[in-house]
Amino acid sequence: MVTPDAQESDIAGRAEAVVEVQDLVAHYGRHKVLDGVNLSVEAGEIHIIMGGSGSGKSTLLRHLLGLRRVSSGRIRLLGQELEGIHRQALQELRKQIGVSFQGGALLSSMTVGENVTLPLREHTRLDESTMAIMARMKLEVVNLGGFEHFMPSQLSGGMTKRAALARAIVMDPKLLFFDEPSAGLDPVVSAELDELILRLREAMHMSIVVVTHELESAFRIADRITVLDSGRILISDTVEKVKSSPNPRVQDLLNRRPRVEELDADAYLARLTGE
């Protein structure tokens, strides 16, 4: 198990960390959703961030993507500090980062091919034919060859996820964030996506951060797993170390045992009566 102190010294010692989070704290109103999170993702690693609903994993991802401002703590992506980053530097950074959102986030008014080409139009001045070939290549990679003229509404859930992945990787990003790749998919399609993630890492040497609550998928593809619970990191380690963690809360999560909290009768009564 990695303690926060150990993690900090670990972060300092790693020259090739592509994601570095130090002491990240985040609130929604008065509710603390991230409580001193330290995280390091190495180059070429598939790193899983997992935890139950309300664990803070989605909030952590939003911070990593720069969608929420860091109010306390530090985040560095590909060596760049997010806080105070200049707009142009952020643009450059975003060229090297791909994101596949949970719902796909494809633009419904555009074809699949146009959606996949979008980052190339936004960030490059490549020739039209080059962009078209790149988009079709990435659709082939995600087994959607020939679907470029389809509209997003014509795709199944699994196809939408794969199209979103094609868009996320069209620029050959160094760092790929993948939010809940398996959610809502049948086991076969889910396993296909896992296989694809492994192939991308091998062929493109991408560093891949996957946020998921799917244990089977996490164990299949992870180099390391970070387990979040109530905004704190319980463990950040290899699959084997996570599996054998003595932390009872980690074991609860791995064995799908619901959290049983001791009842504070006074606090409970106060919550019910709104006091």
Next chain:
Amino acid sequence: MGFGHRTEGGYAVVELRGDVDLARSPEARALILQFLEQRSDLLVDLSEVAYIDSSGVASLVEGYQVAKKEGLKFGLIGVSEAALSVLRLARLDQVFPIHSDLDARIADDG
């Protein structure tokens, strides 16, 4: 590291070097298309390529397609393992004629 070219064994050989990425693939594409416009049979030598991304591979795909339309010979030589893994991802290793070097290609041409 600039790209080069030579003429050998009846082929124009485009020598790509270093990184063939978003910044440099337009130059690679232009060079490839230039020789095809001159109706040269063309080989692309990747032996000195350190890294090739999808835009670089797209330039190769476009070149191959143009060569086929024009009835010209096209192929890749000196493909490194790193480049091959990128080609394999999109199953392009099964599409391009790939040879270890020019001599192997010429021998295959018969």
